[in-house]
Amino acid sequence: AEEKFDGSYVTTTSSDIEMMYDSWNSQGMQTVGLRFDNVVVPINATIINAYIQFTADASNSSSVSITIKGENNANSPTFSNTPNNISGRFTTDTSVVWNPSSWSNNSAGTNERTPDLSSIVTEIITSNGWQSGNPITFIITGTGNSSDLRKADSFDESASQSAKLVIEYSPNYNVDLAINSCISPNLNMYPDSATTVQVDIINYGNLDANNYNVSYSINGNLIASEVVNTPLSIGQNISFSFAQTADFRSIGSYILTAEVTILNDEDTLNNILTKNISVINEIDTLFFNQGSHWRYWDVSSNIASGWNDSLFNDDSWPVGYSQLGFGEGDEQTLLNNGLIGYYFRKKVNIIDTGQLNDIYLHMVHDDGAIVYINGQEVLRTEMIPLGAINNATPARQSINEDNENNFYTYKISSSYFTNGINTIAISIRNRSASNNDVSFDCYITPSFLYDYDGPYVSYNNGIIIVNEITPSGLITNTYNSSNGLQLTCTLPHMNTSFSFNLKSQIVTEPSTYPITPSKFLAISDFDGHIEGFTMILRREGIIDSAFNWIYGNGHLIISGDLFDRGFHITECMWLLYKLETEAQLQGGKVHLILGNHEIMNMTDDWRYVEVKYFNNASLMGKRMAELYDSDTELGRWLRSKNIIEKVGKYAFLHGGISPQLAALNLTYDEINDYGRIEINGLSCPNNDCITVNGSNGIYWYRGMVYQTLTQQQVDEFLDSLDVQRVIVGHTKGSTIRSMYNDRVMAIDMYHVDNFNNGYMEALQFELGCFYIFHTDNVNDTYTLLGDCDSYSNVLDANVNNGFNIFPNPNSNILNIKFPFEKLGLSNYKVIDVNGSIISSGVINSELSNIDMSSYSEGTYILTITNSKKVITGTFILKH
Incomplete structure (x- = not known):
């Protein structure tokens, strides 16, 4: 993420990382934040070396001084587009100054590598309750200008060439096994009498490990205890699935506790991991709320055919509450990144479709979505291409960044639903697999109040079609002719409206108008x-x-x-x-x-x-x-x-x-x-x-x-x-x-x-x-604003036989002399530089006098108008 120097604006999308000057903002100088997910380093480790490896996005040999600090937070949150989201974070006491050597475009060598950051990493993992697998964030500031900077590839530009954090460490125990995570079951799930329990085990010790015991219990009751003979070398981890499944057939809350034990384990604090499991009813009502539960697929875009059909077996799909996504920091369920497509399914029960009228589906879909009901496509959002699509089809544009978490509303006919169980299947598509966020949420209501909009006037084979959006929905009228047709714009928030007629013809505007x-x-x-x-x-x-x-x-x-x-x-x-x-x-x-x-x-x-x-x-x-x-x-x-x-x-x-x-x-x-x-x-x-x-x-x-x-x-x-x-x-x-x-x-x-x-x-x-x-x-x-320009169609001032003002500069009395033959009925105005009229009147003789003695020194504008002429000019008043 990049933040304006004063913290007033943060962007989380960019094709490159500029250190420390970027022309995207009017201030130039900026603060950069780099957040690295899933940093697997045990809390007791000794950090030997750490650095960030950049790939240059441009060649530059100018002088730059860069200061790197860490965020002193053991579980650093994702960046968001809120002011001071980078600079406002609590930083480490330790910092590293980097004066990078020359960079060559597309290079990723030692010149594009930071100095040793081990002191920063050490401070982070030894405070605030660090757990292996947590993220680490670095905050980068420094000097620079439009010529003195370093530009590196970002994740948005190229995931393979984005900045990479490298940490070399030494564990401090000979024997140390840990439960790194509980892979299955998910935090939320539908009822299942035979759920696989799977945990990730890691060897943090300096010796190989074998012949260890793994067990799990539910609500304090031991369910399984199994001996594992699979050897674990230093730093290796395995995913272990228990032979004994878990019974989660009843709706409710459960506490699952997994434990690994090995003889002579020197750190038993990381042997046990507890996970709270919520078992919820799979079948929802049609008018479900936002933040509801969905099955989801975020493993790969190559999803099985028929995934959107009612009969598709989605038992292997995890369950999560919306918002589902990544990269925004507001997700209830975190999805994997790096995919074009994400897939969601929900079952709803309808007792009598005859009682339904129109249905309104409200959806957060960053960037686009295709919606299916019982296997039939019912809508594509604007960012989804028309025509044939497949699982690799991306959104054709990125959605408005300010609206990524807003709900869009779509009216759907109730005819797509049947009595009984119905399946709603939705695919969210990102603009590219390297996008740094995705968001999904959805709810359905029986009604919706639209904002007034329109009219929208279109033509089809000589017929005039007028569409107007009202709170109750769409009103469409057709006309054979525009003669006598008056249309109205309604502005209820201003308690007013205005009406107009259609033009008889529309002509291309000229490029130039000769007269000012x-x-x-x-x-x-x-x-x-x-x-x-x-x-x-x-x-x-x-x-x-x-x-x-x-x-x-x-x-x-x-x-x-x-x-x-x-x-x-x-x-x-x-x-x-x-x-x-x-x-x-x-x-x-x-x-x-x-x-x-x-x-x-x-x-x-x-x-x-x-x-x-x-x-x-x-x-x-x-x-x-x-x-x-x-x-x-x-x-x-x-x-x-x-x-x-x-x-x-x-x-x-x-x-x-x-x-x-x-x-x-x-x-x-x-x-x-x-x-x-x-x-x-x-x-x-x-x-x-x-x-x-x-x-x-x-x-x-x-x-x-x-x-x-x-x-x-x-x-x-x-x-x-x-x-x-x-x-x-x-x-x-x-x-x-x-x-x-x-x-x-x-x-x-x-x-x-x-x-x-x-x-x-x-x-x-x-x-x-x-x-x-x-x-x-x-x-x-x-x-x-500035000096006045000479104006066409005026009499020349202070020339023979013309209009005269004197003296200029003036002290007290301004004299206006007008040739009699050009006098006519003329009015004058004296205006100060703030636009205030300080004197006005009628010129009714060849010589008129204006008393200026009571006015402050400065520049004034004199304007004289009559039926034929306009004269304007400035004069200076000095006392």
């Missing part, structure tokens, strides 16, 4: 958070309380990512769809620039989609890709949008402009055409297309906001695009940032956090000046 609007609001990455989005639109005067456009000829510009992570994405899209039509009627404009998350949702990439949308797609009988394909209204509308637009003197895009992209010298139309190739699922015809849509492309690149470019590069990039500034989203900050001498404006922020803290912000532009618009839904402020 007099005002616009730009925002990005609000991720379907309609409360915050509409709050800022209302406060800026873009919409009224009924969601109608009131912004006149102003522009609303979205620099990407209204998709993913949020819960009202559909409603946000329909609102923009509606406002787009209304704005056009008033001479205004709505621009939606596509970001990486829009592209992902149109190209079958669901890594960040919330559970709600999977539930709703399943309810509609659709795969996720069908929600926005070219046969849907929103899919067609999204495909009309661009990935970059030039609006007057400014370019709007989602990610940034990289040197690789700039070197192509593409036109706006060419960039957008390449974007549509990606959106439509076509193969890129050339490298230019690959660059536009790749990691250095227009909607993915972050280097511009990370300020890895030079001022000269940015100036050249923007000059080639013929713009004064670019406005980008994609890369978050605490507020809006102006960079590179005001030529780049980064507007992505933590909108959800901001809303929860009572405010929203966006970039506001008016008459050549940019402001951070801040609202708490009661008070609004406008903070000037």
Whole structure:
């Protein structure tokens, strides 16, 4: 696992281990945690040598200082994606400093090996109740930067090349046999009158062992005592099965105690092992709860045919309570890792299927699942491929990491069930055998309340199909024409709704707009958070309380990512769809620039989609890709949008402009055409297309906001695009940032956090000046951001026969001189850098005077407007 330097974020999935700098996080420096399972070292052993062997994932010879400590915990828990999960662990007093030599890519030699860690291992196994077979965790910190680091293969990248812990030890007793574990029975089991009892015996002594006795008892009653003559060499272990089986036919709790004895055993503390056994009823009710019991198979993916059939004999399968899985730390039953497929079976009894209506199956399935009832497949989750599959078929994508332990809901017809005993069989599929976790849980209910969503509008042979998700389920209506058809988005959490009509046609947006609007609001990455989005639109005067456009000829510009992570994405899209039509009627404009998350949702990439949308797609009988394909209204509308637009003197895009992209010298139309190739699922015809849509492309690149470019590069990039500034989203900050001498404006922020803290912000532009618009839904402020730009359609200031202000810098009285023939009816406003209007009035003579004596020193903005002209500029006040 890797943790940001300040502990604020932990990731448990990575293709490599960077020590100690990683570009995945904005802080660069990080803490690394390495956890090794099943470390078989006796508590009394003397550690001779210990080290971690890495395999290099890149060549590097720079100087790095690394400090290694152990977690001072005899049974170290697995890592989780919670803040400070690595750095917050209690560490050993002992530490080892490592200054690694040069690494060569793919090498796994002495240079890629840590110094001796025996002092750390010794401290761990001599404290906290260490037991052989427990895990050991190392916590790694150090120095570094983007050039000075070491990169090693991780388990996610390659299990065979992942870090390996090597421990050399010497046992301290000549004769020492131990019960290492009780293999069978499992902690939980169904009734069985002849259960095999199997234990693992290990020789910790310095001498070979033979002629020893093994016994077991149940609830204090001796059941079997058997002599074993199988020799055990030093360090060897065997799995021993008793000839005498155990009788667990009755439901209840049992204490099973196993013991090994040998003459002259020098450590008898490890001779006895006790295991609590719970015998439970195999047959469950149909409406069973989460955390229930299942038979499971986690030995290999090559499972016997017919495993999903009712008649399949699963007596050899162990029983466990869910959650079943590994790698998350929240499992009731721990499964083996390293498999593509995991298999689960449960029997339920139904007295009368005639009493059943629809059934709702709720499931945790990391990454995907296939569900069978009485041998018949009833559903595949989104991450399972369509078509023929076999036991080696992996999930086609990884599930959203934030939703790995959330329940997805699937409506199932009761017709799949019969009276009597029914078998539910489920296969969970990982993305790959090297995945570092898997999770499964399931329960069934007779009802489910869905969240409002929709409408979803699609077309089939000229018929309009409208699907809406309501708490009670799916409502579907069909129409022959859109004439007079009004659709409604319901927002019960806001106690409101809005209605709209379908467009008569959808036209591809132009890439460039020649005139800079007099005002616009730009925002990005609000991720379907309609409360915050509409709050800022209302406060800026873009919409009224009924969601109608009131912004006149102003522009609303979205620099990407209204998709993913949020819960009202559909409603946000329909609102923009509606406002787009209304704005056009008033001479205004709505621009939606596509970001990486829009592209992902149109190209079958669901890594960040919330559970709600999977539930709703399943309810509609659709795969996720069908929600926005070219046969849907929103899919067609999204495909009309661009990935970059030039609006007057400014370019709007989602990610940034990289040197690789700039070197192509593409036109706006060419960039957008390449974007549509990606959106439509076509193969890129050339490298230019690959660059536009790749990691250095227009909607993915972050280097511009990370300020890895030079001022000269940015100036050249923007000059080639013929713009004064670019406005980008994609890369978050605490507020809006102006960079590179005001030529780049980064507007992505933590909108959800901001809303929860009572405010929203966006970039506001008016008459050549940019402001951070801040609202708490009661008070609004406008903070000037950088210098104002010259604005088209203005009179020149301080030139012959033109508009004059003087003196500038000013001390007390600001004079405004207007040629009589150009005067007309003009209004003026003086605005400070915080966006507050400090003076306003009417210019009704050729020379007007404004008293500035009571205002603080600083820069002010003067704006003059009349029916034909708009004039703006700055002046300086000094007393």
